[in-house]
Amino acid sequence: MVSDTEVREQGAVFMPRFDSHGLVTAVAVDNATGRLLMLAHMNAEAIERTRETGFAHFWSRSRGKLWMKGESSGHVLRIVEIRVDCDQDALELRVVPAGPACHTMAPSCFYRRLTADGELERVSEE
Secondary structure, X not given: OOOHHHHHHHOOOOOOOOOOOOOEEEEEEXXXXXXXEEEEEEOXXXXXXXXXXXXXXXXXXXXXXXXXXXXXXXXXXXXEEEEEOOOOOEEEEEEEXXXXXXXXXXXXXXXXXXXXXXXXXXXXXX
């Protein structure tokens, strides 16, 4: 008999492993460059809406609601492909961004690095 773990880790069945809050971690990556754009969380409804529309939807933990990335700014993330990690508790969204991914207007939410002295330093745009 095949266990759920074996099916989840080795099989072809999409079985997201949600945390105790009903969420999985999702990272958006620029499909053309491979650059990490943002990290967010998705619940079952966000995954469903993303698959239905072809645009990234997430669950906002701070606002307690579903939202489509770019719904107010126009900076949507068009889905090219959704990749699933080995135990299906994290997703990689390969996307085409229509503008900056970060609400600060930076191309990526990861625009600073931690220096050896514990300060944050802005990463130069490449």
